[in-house]
Amino acid sequence: MTTINPWINFNGNAEEAFTFYKSVFGGEFTKIIRFKDLASTEFPVAEKEENKIMYIALPIDEGNVLIANDVPEFMGQVNENENRSKIAISTESKEEADRLFNGLSAGGKIEGPMGNSPWGTYAGMFRDTYGIEWIVECSPGK
Numbered sequence: 001m002t003t004i005n006p007w008i009n010f011n012g013n014a015e016e017a018f019t020f021y022k023s024v025f026g027g028e029f030t031k032i033i034r035f036k037d038l039a040s041t042e043f044p045v046a047e048k049e050e051n052k053i054m055y056i057a058l059p060i061d062e063g064n065v066l067i068a069n070d071v072p073e074f075m076g077q078v079n080e081n082e083n084r085s086k087i088a089i090s091t092e093s094k095e096e097a098d099r100l101f102n103g104l105s106a107g108g109k110i111e112g113p114m115g116n117s118p119w120g121t122y123a124g125m126f127r128d129t130y131g132i133e134w135i136v137e138c139s140p141g142k
Contacts, residue, residue, distance in 0.1 A: 034051055105134075
């Protein structure tokens, strides 16, 4: 089985974003690594970056994992509002699609409300409060 696990870069708010995502999806983080956990003489970490997230993982159902990290300042800033990637979620029911859409879009900007799409699914699109773009859909008959 092939799975796609989105990996998102943040500018210092990965933990905040993932706490929000966890409140919607449920579950528990399987791993959190902070930059200070990797600090060594070969990999020095500035004090202001030591608590930033190097890796965080949140399992979403079976076989899917949402992953993220904070980008350290020395690597430059990520322009989150120009992220052209979308995270697509396929649900088993319209009710689940609505629940995830409403939860994840809270505080964000709706780009296409939930409804029947031209491509034959029940779908909606939005940019969440952290600038990440999402598509939530349910295929007919579900």
